[in-house]
Amino acid sequence: MQVSRMITAVEAHAEGEPGRVITGGMPHMPGNTVFEKMQWMQDHADDIRLMMLREPRGHPALCCNVLVPPCDPHADAGFIIMEQTEYPPMSGSNTICVVTVLLETGILPMVEPVTQLTLESPAGLLQVKATCQNGKVTRVEFRNVPAFAVHLDANIEVPGLGQVVVDVAWGGMFFVLAQADQFGLDLVPENGARIVKLSEALRAACAEQLPVVHPDNPAIIGPTITNLYADPIAPGTDGLGAITVSTGAFDPDRPEALTGILDRSPCGTGTCAKMAVLHAKGLLEIGQDYVNAGPMGTTFTGRIVETTQVGPYPAIVPTLSGQGWIYGTANWIRDPSDPFPNGYTIGDIWG
């Protein structure tokens, strides 16, 4: 066996969404913030993201995280998030996977019944409260970066669909949100492929017609991800969301290609973006729990803890909670003679 890179990882999921956590084998990544480290990785070590997320080491639904030393003196750890087409500044399911791995593998000390810690994500600091019992993290709650709506009930023209009403909001990533019933589409797992194709068409049209930039960081643009939502169907829930994470470039001449994948969880940043929209429309109050269900029936619980302002936008500060589970550990290697050093994608499942 020849090895030109060896990556050590802990495999975890949060409410169904896989978020592999890389614990060793990364090059030194310079930067004065975790956001700068993320930009360095994007420019100098993107081959590691590709190698870890694509086949044969990954699959379309996989997300990946790299633990990095924090730059902010208030933080206990830092992490960079990697997805199939981008480095999201923040991610709810990935935060939950990272906290679960940090505490359950002893990288940071676990204090029962509640461990408090601070993480530095590329989007900023996150205060975390992890409920822990017998060495297991049973709930992760974090205070997210402020979430805000940029466009409410805006019209866009989507090839093949005509006029569509959307909202655009930031919850740690920029989302295009749309009510699924305007397409006569039920958000059930059997409709997964239709949901993904429609969402990708929406995202591409919205990115062109309603491009957005984060007021505090012009390097963050969007929308890059889609949230189709519907009324709750399960008792004890307040909403139902089907979030499509892109896996490739949407081509309007091939709308039948699958260039996305459903988030297996209810999507933490998508839940926060939805809460920002609901609050802006007067439909969700401070202090009210918002239980959002995903396509597999698992839930994240959000709550608005205060309001604030981000640039010109009134914003909410949300907390988000859910649970993560570790399901494996792995040492992934790259053989220098492998003809696919950065992995590969093929059109049957990658569009």
Ligand SMILES: O=C(O)[C@H]1NCC[C@@H]1O
């Ligand atoms: O929970 C979230 O925020 C994420 N899940 C995968 C896509 C998003 O980053």
